[in-house]
Amino acid sequence: MRFDLQIIASWIEKESKVLDLGCGEGDLLYFLKHNKDVKCTGVERKESRVARCIEKGLSVLQGDINTEVLDYPDNTFDYVVLSQTLQQVYEPSELIRSLLRIGKKGIVSFPNFSYWRVRLQLLLTGYAPITRQLPYEWYNTPNIRVITLKDFRKFSKQAGFKIVKEIAINSHSHDRSGKIIKFLPDLYATYGIFLIGKDK
């Protein structure tokens, strides 16, 4: 399992209810179901990935995360996970609001755009940065937003939610291993993972 998912899994309590938005082939949910007795649901857009999840015995809905979240009653889940997807969302504040409506807590992770290699590339080459975490050209990237760890902290105040816990890591997206960055995370972390909760 991806290193960031390992950290997310470690934050989730046993026997809780989890919704994974953009669950891919269900790696996180499969782990949680079999190791933590978690009651899992996933949402995924791509038919082939949805099928892989169901073949693993998971309950997954094919659909768009922005609209699928609207159907759930308040506080349906203990955790709603949005891993490495926020940078592709059109209406981040609306989605986060829904996330904290249907879940007691949210877990959000995204690639950190203030990583030193990103900064250096732009500074030295003058081209839009391409990194292992964000490996696309400007014209074919699905990542329509660039977010830094600082941006997200600022956003939490504006959008009215609180950051309960945060961990900055350095790993690339397919890495099964990585390390937690404590020294100058804004500069050295490739990803940020945030546990968020309602403001009051």
Add this chain to the structure above:
Amino acid sequence: MTVLVQINMSEYIEHDKSGVSVGLVEKKSYTFAEPPDEMILECDKKLGPITIAYETFGELDEDRGNTVLICHALSGDSHVAGFYSPKDPKPGWWDIMVGPGKGIDTNKYFIVCSNILGSCMGSTGPCAHNPKTMEPYGHDFPVVTIGDMVKAQKALLEHLGIKKVLSVIGGSIGGMQVLEWSVRYPEMVVSAVPLATTTRHSALAIAFNEVARQAIMADPNWKNGNYYSGSKPDLGLSVARMIGHITYLSDESMRLKFGRRLQEKTNLSHNFEADFQVESYLRYQGAKFVDRFDANSFLYITKAADYFDLEKQHGSGSAVKAFSKTGARFLVVSFTSDWLYPTYQSKSMVKAMKKNGLDVSFCEIEAEWGHDAFLLPNERLTALIKSFLESTYTESRKQ
């Protein structure tokens, strides 16, 4: 002379023996509701005795926890898989899905499939003998509903000593029965797999059914439904079937399969022969259908499908309220090119299930074959059903 096109595409297809078949099977029947204990139907009329034709496959577990009930659609029957005799030219209608090691594995599950009430494949329907008149029921047969069909299936399961069903599976009108089962007898249903179906017909679906019914009733041989002693309304029934077939296909599948190709000729005939392949195909399907199906059953079953309204009957108009009655685990599947029961209809039932906190999975399978897709070989559908059943079975063992 019309030359027939043999294309394996229809709501109930013929196909090659794919994989190992379950082998020889036998059609059985169960009769109940003998007077004075007739079954009270939703229309408040009484019906009895009722005979239900059924077939079973595989073995029942010691704790009777491995039953899978399959519900067939409009023109299907209890013969879901296998052969009646070694000389039987074709297997049951879902032999690609039901058999040893297949999507619904006969080595693991005890599978029951029965012919629906109102049909003509061994269960009591309009062509059955009315004990009061000593003649076939004909138009005197009461209008039965999807609920009545399910009630009769429950009586059969009770007769077989089954108190709980691991899964109820079916597509189209079979899918309506699946939904009905889940809310009518929630204590009996562990999981449900409604395929290419709806909680209630759209105006479009009702419209096609009505045109098909009109074709039958306009046939002079129909005689208000009492035609069993003379010629049958074959013409009307074959036109009704042709209309049905159009709704089972899709623009895309018809374009790919037929286009504007001519049937064994290079020039138009300039008369009303079947010039185009699509015409020839529909005529063939229509003509073939009248040999095996009763026109009155077609009327009654399409009416039952039009009347079906899960929201109205079980939720006073609300799908959310209707699904609050069940705790079943669901796998809902739709197909991209199905214009009879489009994906939005599946999505709206999924939405109502979600609002009730039900354990539901939903997949929209990319398929070009229209509504028919659920009966055609489809590895994805097979894999989905197989794994859904396995995980449901494992979970049910834990409890």
